[in-house]
Amino acid sequence: MPITKRPCSNCPFRCDGAGIELSPGRIEGIVTDLLKDDQQTFVCHKTLDKERRTCAGAVALMSKLGRLPVIARLGLAYGVITAADVEASAEMVIEPSALDLPSLTAASR
Template sequence: MNPIKQHFRLKKPCANCPFLKEGAIPLSRGRLEGIISTLIEDDQSTFQCHKTVHSKRGGNWDDEGNYEPSGHESMCAGAAAYLMKKGRPTVGMRFAFATGDASPNDWDSVREIVID
């Protein structure tokens, strides 16, 4: 699979995605707001699905907490749906739309279950 399609392959949030209105994984106080702030303020950033980071095919964490990606990570579908609800797709998302590797309506079916 090409790397762009790989990064945007998830179209539905995980059962405990932090962007879900109900059933979201508990995060430390302010963490979700920080993620959202980064995504909105830096449209060159991304938020990778925790299940693709913390998996057998995920990358490695060093002793200082830095992550080295494996190339098998994908953008969090909840984050993508949230950004589309806000009309704020990232540069990467817009590039994927332009190349046909993703579509702006890929996350329409989950809009109502992600946070506002």
């Protein structure tokens, strides 16, 4: 699955308030699922009806947690995305500390 290089204009993970609003707890649920299994991915909402792509916002948030999913690590290894792409995207997304997440130890079990 390809990866988007940057969070889209209304990515739910954006920190500028431009993201689409998800139901309460949904972002925490997504992140918790990604923390539990690094083989999981989160699909960009703008690619659901066509070639599905991994959400750069989700990848960026996971990078802030030091837990890149397998798809992102493969993307880096094969040059689909660069470390600069991940870093630039990380500047555009919310901080993990803003979320009500279980401890990383509990989430990784």
